[in-house]
Amino acid sequence: MSSVDPRSPAAPPRPWLGQYPTDVPHTIDEQAHASLVSLLEDAWQRHADREATLCMGARLRYRDIDALSLALAGWLQQQGLVKGDRVAVMMPNLPQYYPVMGAILRAGCVVVNVNPLYTPRELSHQLRDSGAKVLFILENFAATLEAITEPLPVRQVVLCAMGDLLGFWRGAMVNFVVRHVRKLVPEHTLGSTEKRRVLRFAEALRQGGQHPFQRVPLGPNDVAFLQYTGGTTGVSKGATLLHRNLVANVLQMDAWFSPVLHRLGERPLTMVAALPLYHIFALTLCGLFSTQRGMLNLLIPNPRDIAGLVRTLGQHRVNLFPAVNTLFNALTEHPDFAKLDFSELVVSVGGGMAVQQATAERWLRLTGCPIVEGYGMSETSPVATCNRMDLNTFSGTIGLPVPSTDIAIRDEAGQDVPPGLPGEICIRGPQVMAGYWNRPDETAKVMTADGFLRSGDIGIMDTRGYVRIVDRKKDMILVSGFNVYPNEIEQVVNLHPGVRECAAVGIPDPHSGEAVKLFVVRRDPTLSEDDIRHYCHDNFTAYKRPKVVEFCEELPKTSVGKVLRRALRDHGAAAVVA
Known part of the structure; x- marks a missing residue:
């Protein structure tokens, strides 16, 4: 397929625009603020x-x-x-x-x-x-x-x-x-x-x-x-994020969230700022977007103190709650969380990592507010896609490109792939960074000639324009020539009632090149390796089934809750294995 600039008059229509709510504009005014x-x-x-x-x-x-x-x-x-x-x-x-x-x-x-x-x-x-x-x-x-x-x-x-x-x-x-x-x-x-x-x-x-x-x-x-x-x-x-990059993303969020927020009227709203402000997700939502809308930020200095966070939430009626999957999951596991009043919670936004279906379903059951999953990177200020705010169930996708944003799914040669086929998610829009600070060589690796940022994430776009993450390129496991995506394994295994959380990685195998190793944190202390193997036998074709299952007390994570698969692949991961 030709790589026609989708902004040109000859470009095919963007299918996602037909999925926008009627009150969400297709573009933002990038000149609304000079800085x-x-x-x-x-x-x-x-x-x-x-x-x-x-x-x-x-x-x-x-x-x-x-x-x-x-x-x-x-x-x-x-x-x-x-x-x-x-x-x-x-x-x-x-x-x-x-x-x-x-x-x-x-x-x-x-x-x-x-x-x-x-x-x-x-x-x-x-x-x-x-x-x-x-x-x-x-x-x-x-x-x-x-x-x-x-x-x-x-x-x-x-x-x-x-x-x-x-x-x-x-x-x-x-x-x-x-x-x-x-x-x-x-x-x-x-x-x-x-x-x-x-x-x-x-x-x-x-x-x-x-x-x-x-x-x-x-x-x-x-x-x-x-x-x-x-x-x-x-x-x-x-x-390197320019003033216009951050302004654009704030305006994109404002356009995307406005329909649901307008229903609450002009009264001041309260946003939970539990994610660290030094992280781009919280910076843009809790630091900048909330300011633009005049919200009250409920600051949580230590979100790892789940009991303390639950006590704090019990003292307030919150309206917006951005978080990562691990925080949503940890809160729903706390015995006092179900006692809280979420009658005024209208927006729960998941980002930073894939939201697991099991977590999303528990959150919806306990709060009555569905988790709306979005996607982005530090390089995109960060939001590039988001599900519609009127979503009422788990979609399994990262949603649609936000206003003024183009998403292309491309193969290794940089050519667009047809809908339904996997490829690298490439992003173009006013929120995309100027490049990496003092690293033109690294910038050249991720920026294309037609202005797209190569994300390093593998995704699929359907005919409507919805995008689904398959996984990171570097995390893909190659088993006897077949691609196995850890995200798929984790999404399914996390639905097992005895599993609190899990992570899948590739390990060397003399017969298949690589094999799947699964780390599991139990919810049910009686959960056994045989239980996991029977469950995976029923849910995965042979090459996707974990060859090795190890139980651990916790998974190594970054400060914002992303699972460090690299650490699990290293021999040092033995320190966290029970």
Whole structure:
């Protein structure tokens, strides 16, 4: 098939447009805001009196974020930072994140989100690769920074504390408990050497308030974020996201979600921000889209504390709940979750990894709100496809391309494949990154001549335009010449009532080249290997059936809940096997 540019007049019609709800536009106005700062400042002013964040009982309004970010932007300029300089942020979901992000963007600088759970090696790589000159870091992770021995570009460090922005008394109490009762702040001596300047968050605010902020001209093609990706599959690379990329994705989400949100009227809505804001899924939905709509973000600093999360949810009526499959699954397993009131929950969005049917069905049964699965990558800001918001059952697909987005399914030669056949999912739209930071060679590997991003994911598009993920290229298992996709194995085995979760990987086999190995976490402690084998015999053809089954206490995962199949393939995975 020819690779005709689907945006050209001669291009065939996009089948997915016929599946759009009547009140969802086919395209967005990409010129609506000149920059992400324009979008944020407009939202801060329109929603000035609305509550923006709620964390540990303390609330910030949008006018507070506006003022705080202005002071911090002045402080950044006071340090000599100029347009294009990178500033790293290493903290969990805390109120400080919002004004810090706003300040960096207002100063014309670039936000570099950092996973707080990084090791010194991982942190060092990201700081050096990005060239970050300033680092905002929660004091709980200061020891990680101090453990780095090689030179870093960071000149100034701003130490944040859990209690910052929680109010004087509540903040003091939280800090005392975190530091002295729970002992969550390891000893460190940051600031005692001359290598870099260190000061507290409150002092940066004070100094910035005394330094008039000078507005920086920004345009759509200026860099807004370096969003690092690929750390679990190789050297972590910074996806260069421009202001127009993030603006586009916020507007795409607004167009897609608006029909269901309009039914709730103009009252302020509450979004659960349990996914970490340093991850692109939460950044766009909970950090940017929620701001654009004037929502209250219910911040969850530690979503791994499922019991604590359930208690928090019990105190609020939430309207939107973005999460990954593992979080949805863990919540539905908690005995108190079914007691919660979800009468006002209208949007449950699953992303970051495949949503399992068994999890989706339990969630719907307990909350009455179906999980709407979407798909994207750090490289696409992130949302590229999403199921319709009026979905009322598990679809097994990642939905339709969102407005102003093209999806092509292509073979190894880069040619489009017919509907119903598998190929690489390729994405083109205003939300697609400019490239990988300082890595033109890596950028060339994923960008096509006609402007598509090669995702590395294998998918199938049906005649209506719905896309279904088959799996990652690198995770595909080749058994005697037959392709076996781990996602398929996991989706089916997870439906077994005795299985809590599972993961399938390929292992070397002298007869078939590779064989399927299945790791299983039991829900039913009496579940046996024979039970799994009989179940797989009934559900899979011979070459798809696991040759090896191992039970484990838990599956290794990233900080946002993605299963690390690579770790399971390594010999080191024996540490998690029961």
